[in-house]
Amino acid sequence: MAAASTIAIVGASLTGQSAAATLREEGFDGRVVLVGAEPQLPYDRPPLSKNYLRGGMPFEKTLLRPPEFYREREIEMRLATTVVRVDIEKRALQLAGGDRLEFDNVLIATGGRNRRFPIPGLDLPGVYDLRTIADADRIRDAIVRGGRAVVVGMGFIGAEVAASMRQCGLEVTAIEPFKTPLYRALGEDIGRVVEALHRDHGVAMILGDAVAAFEGKGRVERVVTRDGRRIECELAVFGLGIEPVTEVVAGTGVRVDNGIVVDDQCRTNVPGVFAAGDVANHFHPVCGRQMRVEHWQNGVKQGAAAARSILGRGQPYDEVHWFWSDQYDANIQYAGFHAAWDAVVVRGSLAERKFLAFYMAEGRVESVVAINQGRDLRRTLPIIKARVAVDPARLADPNVDLRTLAPAERPA
């Protein structure tokens, strides 16, 4: 690649900054431009539902890199700048306001935006969702004002927000349409453990019911459910998942299907156009199918993998996907390739909330969830990657070192 070439990165968050940093680490001495819609330097989102939301962390601590990091590496920051479209033919970004930015290669790391459903009253003041630091600040202000809160949707974000609001002393009611929190990810048995975790911490849980409307005069005053419940509240937070932000490549010929479709080296079907992070529907070589994940670790690692791929030094990106969720005193971790399972093997105690649960398919470990068992969860990653049958009795036996169940790691 010519030294004078320009690599543009659309999206200045976790994935984008990881890619920019990796380009410099790899010795790329051309121009690197990081374009982000938000005004802040790249910051870390996991604290937004936890420590930051509880008021225990200043904004500066959420910055992924100090400001000088970008200056020293001559990474150009174009913040508060919206990319309207990637002009593939002219190799330029069209920016809001009319500016253009020419590039030789572009990485799309636009991430996701919160899903919204046409629920009456969703736009009432006092009804919040959480994705950005600005969102977190609005919810934080509402928490400080206090009162009764309703959380709509007990996925990971909803569950973390419910926990944080309880920790701040609010009265919290959670509404979840499935039988348990995190039901789709974890199934009923483990979902019940998470339900108990929240009930034990004082969350009123409404399961198997859904929000029909947010009501109030000029501001949310209650949530009405499909089954006719009316829950009075001063604030409500909904967490209904995200959708990938792909408009910048709409109509350009770049393939979009549940995100931007890329191969195992972050390449789209158009040469010179790459994608990584939450927006990338990537081919995973270990399980042999496309997948899109919204995990912190994938943002870091796939951003770095994309950078190397742009420089012609790509390797198949074959990380075992992994994430954590901290709720109260429970460090929940999950790893693997969320898929159908035919058995769940438990190691440890569900009642004590100190265990691993292995999701099995045809004798293999497809994925694993752990509460307060991070070391063993990490030891499970090579077992998942190996895709071989494992003896369930040995998985379940806490006296068996999980490292002995994994085939020897391949040399790096």
Add this chain to the structure above:
Amino acid sequence: MARFVTVAKADSIQPGQIIKVEIDNFPVAVANVDGTFHAFDDTCTHEDCSLADGDLVRTAVVCPCHFAEFDVRTGAVLAPPATVPVRVYTVRVQGNDLQVEF
């Protein structure tokens, strides 16, 4: 005034193992890397997790909560989400006494 404090018997920590000790009620982790001992703050600089509960992979300790990694010899961050190095301490072995300068 820094002084050496005996924290454990040297032969009680196997290669590849990390233990947690307390010095003046302050948690310190001690790792055995192929017979050489390294001491460092037990609390991860990212969030309140005990590094002694994590794995030792060659000279790296992996935090069990969020998989931040530190070099046990220098305290340097090897993997995020941690950004701040962990403090390391001088270690010596006197006879079978493992001592940490604190």
